[in-house]
Amino acid sequence: MPDFNNISWNALYVIDLIAIGLFVLSYYRKCYRRGYRIDFWYSQLFLICVLPNMLMLPFAKSELNEIVVGSDMAAIIAVLPTIFLITLVGYAAVLAGGGLWGLKLGAGLRRATAQVLDVVPRCSMMLMSSQSILVFQAAVCMLLQLLILVYYFSQSGLSFDLRGYTFANPELRPIALLISGYSVVIASHCLARFIDTRERALMACTLLLSLGLIFFGSRGNLLAIYINVLLCYLVQLRTRIGLFRIISLIGFITVVGFYLGNVRAGDYSLVSFVVSLAALLFYGNNFSDLRDFAWVYSSWDHVFWSGKTYAVALLSFIPRYASEFRDTWAVGAMTTSTIGKDPHVFGLRPGIFGEGFFNFGLLGVAAVGLLLGIILRRVDIDTKRALEQRPASMRRAFASTMLLNVAGALAITAGFSGLYVLGGIYVFSWFCLLTQRMFRPKSIEVAGAD
DSSP: OOOOTTSOHHHHHHHHHHHHHHHHHHHIIIIITTTOSOOHHHHHHIIIIIIIIIITHHHHHSGGGHHHHGGGHHHHHHHHHHHHHHHHHHHHHHHHHHHHHHHTOSHHHHHHHHHHHTHHHHHHHHHTTOHHHHHHHHHHHHHHHHHHHHHHHHHHOSOSOHHHHHHHSGGGHHHHHHHHHHHHHHHHHHHHHHHHHOOHHHHHHHHHHHHHHHTTTOHHHHHHHHHHHHHHHHHHHGGGSOHHHHHHHHHHHHHHHHHHHHHHTTOOOHHHHHHHHHHHHHHSSSSOHHHHHHHHHHHOOSOOOTTHHHHHHHTTTSOGGGOHHHHHHSHHHHHHHHTTOOTTTOOOOOHHHHHHHHHHTHHHHHHHHHHHHHHHHHHHHHHHHHHHSSSOOHHHHHHHHHHHHHHHHHHSGGGTHHHHHHHHHHHHHHHHHHHHHHHSOOOOOOTTOO
């Protein structure tokens, strides 16, 4: 890997500003001018590349990060130029992947890829085809939530951090992950169908499952229920909603998410939250991808992991505590142990390109970027088509967004077990629908009847 650590920070800031400017210009020409205020292509580019890497560059360099990283800050600053340029390679690969899909190069390969990608949206449409099946599975989720929360409360009292409890009791963690993943998938599908059909039972299921997940201590789970449906709705509104309202909505969601993090830690004070908000935003662990990538890189022995974290992901149906290989080579364990921390009590997030780089170098970064670009462009095209037709179909648009879960799990394999959960839900839903059809009364036609 070439060493770019000697590049001047002034040159780095110029490159950063050019990259941000090109993103803004592209958004204006290909999204805003075409009648959209937001879409999946630009929102995802912003969330995975622009915000955590380009906008956070000056904050990642700040010595205020010593609150988190301690004495490692000097080493992190020394390698930040190299890490920033690695993320730009990944960003360019995402753009290339989206461009190749949009240009429809290689019709045969594109058709084969499309058939593979079609599996997930079709399965989600199947899941949303029956209100009764969704309500039944929501009831199963609620029962599972109740059982694990009763046990949790009996051990820790009324609290909002089941996630933290499972770190201390790893034998319970796979069960909690299964229940939370199952709940998120069913709740989000209930919400998407409700938008189309206005079946109140589905809205009730969404809210009740959300209420249960509050106690699990993961803000990401709550956000995952609503975010893709919300983005689809904003895409559908097009020019009927302004940028200011969108930015205000994003700001509100961000602030609420940060406050829930304080609640999880047992701090309910709004005053202390407001005082610490800037530190949480710029120097905490919420948008720290660039800093954490550099933190791991600064202690890395420059021996590539050669796909071991991806092999661990394929075995994610085995609990980590039951497999020494998984416990050693899981991406979270590797990044954390590299900096000398205990992976059972500490976690790092080296961004969307970190795992690909530590396994295969720039080739891994480029591969992850191309994969993300292809899937993001596919989702962007699908959602716009579904929401532009008359009547608009929220279910069809939302079904395509489930591909983002696949892309995220392949890029950062810490969430790969979620793909097994998703596949299990699809198979169980198919079985439920098959059973429903078998026992559904058949209509009898009377000969000669008008």
